[in-house]
Amino acid sequence: MKLKQISIFLENKKGRLWKALSILREADINIRALSIADTSEFGILRLIVPDPEKAKSILETENFVVKINEVIAVEVHDEPGGLEKILEILNKADINVEYIYAFVEKKGEKAIVVLRTEDIDAGIKALESVGINIISSKDVYEL
């Protein structure tokens, strides 16, 4: 199952990340997972939030450029080699990973990995074929 992620364009300028996050705080939107891609000129803030559409529209009224796209979330064992195993599967299936980020569940037994493969459907198929548990949006939001 695909998970919705929002991406926000940030100029590489003091206070922009804070501004975006403070808008979300005011709207009472809790962030489940976060990553930032940074270049010398700009950054892309990627977030998993419970209501991506709402977050997008709130940020847009404050003049941010926001996009919603799909990513894959999988559960891995929080132990050495947990993530490596996932990447091995994708590598064998010849699937390119655009970016990846991970966070640890509160209970501490599992880690959640958010993946963006070039071809999302192919990524899901490859992972599911070897029995990897792809997590639903609902599960992620409830973490």
Next chain:
Amino acid sequence: MIWNEEAECMSQVQKEKLQLERLQAVVKQAYENVPYYKKRFDEAGIKPEDIKTLEDIQKLPFTSKSDLRDAYPFGMFAVPDDDIVEVHTSSGTTGKPTVSGYTLKDLSIWGEVMARALAMAGAEKKDFIQNAYGYGLFTGGMGVHYGAQKIGATVVPISAGNTMRQLELMQDFGTTILTCTPSYALYLAEVAEKEGISKEAIKLKAGVFGAEMWTEEMRQELEKRLNIDALNIYGLTEIIGPGVAMECKDKNGLHISDDHFYPEIIDSNTLESLPESEKGELVLTTLTREGMPIIRFRTKDITTLRKGTCSCGRTLIKMDRITGRTDDMLKIRGVIVFPSQIEKALLRIEGLEPHYQIIVTRPKHLDELEVHVENSEKLFSDEVKHIEEAKKMIEDYIHSEIGLRVNVTLVEPQSIPRSEGKAVRVIDKREF
């Protein structure tokens, strides 16, 4: 509609006769009443009687912006101060402003040429003209005002700024003609879209846009977004204000009211007169102005002229859309670049807002051109490589237009300042 058919459709022969009579009179008046002209004419060994043909104008010295500045405040007036009923000034961004003084007759001429201009945009008695040019020392506000009153249209003197109010009145009054700078018109369109105002709620049929340079691509954009005829008006405070020239619905050049303002084209380097069909600097002489006659004013605006009868029926000479100014002209690593070329390139890219700023720097003795462009949903992606591709694409479009590699920086929407008057397009940080 043609406001003054007799003047605007006059035969070439008749017009040249009128122009010569008026030129002879204005030269005499300037020589006899303005010490500056007497001095300059004497230095050049020219007497008013030496003007026997229109070509003889080439014997007269030029007047530059700095000459007018030196005459600050009232040194160029040709009538006693008592007869001056209104003054305006240029913005004075580069030093002392220049002052323009008008007699009652001058104001009437200004109203006349502005009435012609507004009529070219289709203005009639029944129209509501929302005048979003600034009222005040800037000539934009009053110029449109006088023209609208001459026609008998209803002028809404809202002045520049207060965007929400502009949109509210536009809907409530059923405004049919909008007058402002093109960059402000674009901003109004942008806000109207954001506020969800439907195209049907706005009754605009035409826009009279000027006071800054803009492109054909920008016209397309404004026409599409506001559902209007977007027409180009030209003028300058030194000569009279807006109304020196205006586009008719043919949208192929601006008609100069050449029974009042005599145009020439010169090479701005050699100062030689050029055939009117060649591209060069526009030089204007006021033919009828009493309070402050201006002889051969160097506008620094670059254009070409075309005589003939337009499809609209007017014989007023046409000038091309101004594509650059001799002082707006950027020389980047020896290559001449006009901001309008960059605008043109940006408007070719779908999904891009044509708000931009050009920053010129000279690190290590080499000019660098940086263009700030606002990112949009269309260009944005969750992947760095796609954004870099978008940036590269914009750079390629600009490269193909100006022949130079530039560095494009994508900035956040609305982060480039919106102007209510003239947009600041170029920031030159080079130290010469």
